[in-house]
Amino acid sequence: MNLSEMAARAREAFYALSTAKVDQRNLALLKMAEQLEKDQEVIFAANQLDCEQALQEGLAAPLLARLKFDHSKLKQVQEGLLSLRDLPDPIGETVFCHELTEGLKLYRVTCPIGVIGVIFESRPDALIQISSLAIKSGNAALLKGGREALRTNQALIQSVQTALTQAGLPANAAQLMESREDVAAMLKEDELIDLIIPRGSNAFVRYIMDNSRIPVLGHADGICHVYVDQDADLDIAFQVALDSKVQNLSVCNAEETLLVHEAIAERFLSTFSTLLQERGVEIRGDEATRQLIACKAATEEDWSTEYLDAILSIRIVPSLDAAIQHINHYGSHHTDCIITENDAAAAAFLNRVDSAGVYQNVSTRFADGFVYGLGAEVGIATGKLHSRGPMGLDGLTTYKYKLIGHGHTMAEMKSGQWKYTHRVLDEKCPL
Amino acid sequence: MNLSEMAARAREAFYALSTAKVDQRNLALLKMAEQLEKDQEVIFAANQLDCEQALQEGLAAPLLARLKFDHSKLKQVQEGLLSLRDLPDPIGETVFCHELTEGLKLYRVTCPIGVIGVIFESRPDALIQISSLAIKSGNAALLKGGREALRTNQALIQSVQTALTQAGLPANAAQLMESREDVAAMLKEDELIDLIIPRGSNAFVRYIMDNSRIPVLGHADGICHVYVDQDADLDIAFQVALDSKVQNLSVCNAEETLLVHEAIAERFLSTFSTLLQERGVEIRGDEATRQLIACKAATEEDWSTEYLDAILSIRIVPSLDAAIQHINHYGSHHTDCIITENDAAAAAFLNRVDSAGVYQNVSTRFADGFVYGLGAEVGIATGKLHSRGPMGLDGLTTYKYKLIGHGHTMAEMKSGQWKYTHRVLDEKCPL
DSSP, X not given: OOHHHHHHHHHHHHHHHHTSOHHHHHHHHHHHHHHHXXXXXXXXXXXXXXXXXXXXXXXXXXXXXXXXXXXXXXXXXXXXXXXXXXXXXXXXXXXXXXXXXXXXXXXXXXXXXXXXXXXXXXXXXXXXXXXXXXXXXXXXXXXXXXXXXXXXXXXXXXXXXXXXXXXXXXXXXXXXXXXXXXXXXXTTOTTTOOEEEEOSOHHHHHHHHHTOSSOBOOOSOOOEEEEEOTTOOHHHHHHHHHHHHHSOTTSTTSEEEEEEEHHHHHXXXXXXXXXXXXXXXXXXXXXXXXHHSOOEEOOGGGGGOOOOSSEEEEEEESSHHHHHHHHHHHSOSSEEEEEOSOHXXXXXXXXXXXXXXXXXXXXXXXXXXXXXXXXXXXXXXXXXXXXXXXXXXXXXXXXXXXXXXXEEOHHHHHHTSSOOOOEEEOOOOOO | OOHHHHHHHHHHXXXXXXXXXXXXXXXXXXXXXXXXXXXXXHHHHHHHHHHHHHHHTTOOHHHHHHHOOOHHHHHHHHHHHHHHHHSOOOSSXXXXXXXXXXXXXXXEEEEEOOEEEEEOOSOTHHHHHHHHHHHXXXXXXXXXXXXXXXXXXXXXXXXXXXXXXXXXXXGGGEEEEOSHHHHHHHTTOTTTOOEEEEOSOHHHHHHHHHTOSSOBOOOSOOOEEEEEOTTOOHHHHXXXXXXXXXXXXXXXXXXXXXXXXXXXHHHHHHHHHHHHHHTTOEEEEOHHHHHHXXXXXXXGGGGGOOOOXXXXXXXXXXXXXXXXXXXHHHOOSSEEEEEOSOHHHHHHHHHHSOXXXXXXXXXXXXXXXXXXXXXXXXXXXOSSSSOOEEEOGGGGEEEEXXXXXXXXXXXXXXXXXSOOOOEEEOOOOOO
C-alpha cells in the first residue's frame, strides 16, 4: 500500500475513532495488553533477529539496550496500557459555555486532532506508547520507528491492529510506515495529515519543517541550564546541579550549562568541581571560572551545544539579569532552573526565562510527562504553540466550538432585535 | 532599520512587556485611545491622501469604504480599546497545580507567546485592533498592512508608539513593516519571531507556510455549509440558510454551499429558490436540484469554491451521512451548520463534522471573535493546533510550567526515597 492510501485510510479510521465512546477506546487498550501477552513469542523472536543484526552492525551498547524488547519491557508496556486506561477521557470535555444572546449557547468542547504522523527512535516500546496515547485521545497514527527495530515493530503493530479490531475499532487507526520514502511521501499529505511529531536530531526536525506544510511539534535541542544565584542554599545547589547533569547523561532534560553568580562562585565551585570530577565530568569554563578551578576553556560554541555526554560548560555571571539573558540567548527554551532562597529572584527568573519549564530548586531531570502526571508523553515540545513541554493526552487534543440556537440570524442581531448577553454559564454541552 | 534589527528590538520589547503588570498594559490601551484623539487631524489627512490615490488607481468601492478612517471609525476603535482594557488579564493565570511529591509543586501558568508577525488587509483600523490585542496579552507585534493604507498606518503606528512610551512600555512592542521585502525577510527570522498570522488569500497563506519555519496560524478558505436535515423546521431553515448567504456576501463565514436532505428538498427548495432570487443570488445546483428548480449546473469545482459573492451552490443528499462526508471532503473546516429539530442528528453532525465551528439552527455568520465574547480577533484559525476559530486574547497566549521545590533530585525519586503523589491542588502559583 502506498503512503497516500495509508493516509486516506487513517483519515477514515480517525472519523470512526473520534466518535467512539471512551469505553470502546479503553477496551482497545485492554485488548492491546492482552494481545501482546498472546503474541509475545512472535514479538520476542522478531526482536531477537533485530538485536542480532544490530550487534553485527556494531550498534553501541546503550542503543542495543534500548532496542531490546523482552519480558520486563513487555510488563512495563502492559502496565502503561492499564494505567492509561484509567486516566479520564481527554475528549468531549466542555471547556466553557457562553450564552451569546437569549436561547443561543456556545460551547468549547475538546476533540481529537485527526491523523498524526510520528517518527520515533529505535526503542520499540515507543510504538505501543504512542499508539495507545493516540487511540485513547481518538486520533489515528501513522508510525515510523527506527530501521534497527523494523521486525519488532512489524510484530507489535500486528498485535495493536488485532486489538483494535477486537474492540470494534478500525485497524487502520494505527499503521506502520516502513521506509524513509514513506516519511518523505507523508510530508506531502497536508490534506490528510494534521500533525507531525518527529523525535530525533535537531537537523532531522528542521528537515521535516522545511519540507512540509503540515504543522510540526517536537523538540530540536535540549540545552538546559542550572543557575546558582547569590542567595542559593549551597547544599541544594550541589545536589540539584549534580543530579541535573549526571543522573542520566544522554537525555534532553539533562543540564548542559551551569551559570554561577560571581558573589558565590568561589565557595560553590571549589567543592562542586570536585563532585564533578568524582563523577568523571569534564568541565569547560569561561575565563572567570578558570581563575577559580582547573578546567578546559569554553568556546562560544560550547554555550549552544547539547553534549548529551559527561561534559558541563560553566560560566560565571555578574547578576541574575545576565543569567536570564544568557539563557534566553543560548538556550533551547526547554527547561531551566534557578537555585535560590530569594523568592524575588526566583519570581524574576521564572517569569522572564522564556522556556517551557522554569524551576526553582529542582533538578531539570523532572521535565517528563509521567513525572508531571500527564500520563506518558509523545514528545517534549520546545515550540510555544499548542503544547509546551511534555506532550501527553491533552497535547493530542484540540477543541471545536458547538453553537446551538433556534434560528438565530445575524440580520436580527444587527437590527438590534436581540442583544448580546455574553454570560458565562457552568453547563456541559448536551450534544 | 532593516527587518533583522526590527525583529531583535521587538524581542527585547517582548521581554519587557511580558513582565509588565496588567495595570501598565491597560494604561497603554487608555493612552492609545487618548493619543488617537490628539493625533486625529494628522491621521485623517494621511488617510485622505491614501483614499485619493486609491480612487485614482481605481480601487473598488467596497475596498475604498474599508480603507476610509474617519471620525466614526475613530470612535469605534476607541470603544474597542476601552472594552479590551476591561477584559481580564489573559496572562499569569494558573491553569492547574499538581503536587508531584511532598514539597514539590508544578504550576501550569499562562504567558505571552513572544514576537508575532501579522500581515493584514487594507482596513487600517486592523492595525489598532491587532496591536492592542498584542499589548494586552504581553506580546510584541510586527505589523504589515495593505499597500493602499501605508500613509494611514504610518500615522497610526506613531500614535501607538507614543502611547506605549507614555505608559512606560517600549515603543518597539509595535512596529510597522512597510514593504514586501520586509515580509520576505521576516519569514527567515525563526530565531526571533514566534508566530506569523497572515490574513489574506489562500495562495498568500500557502506562500507564507512554504517559505518559513515559523509557525503560521491563519485561515486559508472559508467554505461554509448549511445542511437542511429531513427533520428541519422549515421556517428556521429559510431564515438561517438565507442569513448565512446574504447578510454579508464577502466574508469568510458566509455560506457557499447548501446541502438539502432529499426527503425535504422539494418543499424546501420551491420556496427557498424564490427567496434567493429576490436577493439576486445565482444558484448552481446538482442534477437533482435542477429537477426541482430552474438554475445553472454546478460543476465539481463549485463544491470547493469560496465565492465571496452572490452565488450559492446547492446539492441534494440522500442522508445525514452523505452531508457530513461532503462537508469533511470539500469544506475548509471553518464553520458548518445543520438545520434540524432532531437532537440525535444534531449530535452526529456536531461531533462528526471536522470543523472549528459546528452549529445547530444558527447562521454561520456568528463565527466571529466579538460575537463569541472573546474580545476582538486577530484572525480566524482553520487549522487545528493551538487556536481554532476566532482567535482572540487567549489565542495569543501560551503557557509555561513553573516547578518549585527544595532541592528535589531525580536520583532520590529513582531510589524510591520519595514517591510520586500526583495530587491535583486548587492553588495559584505564588511566583
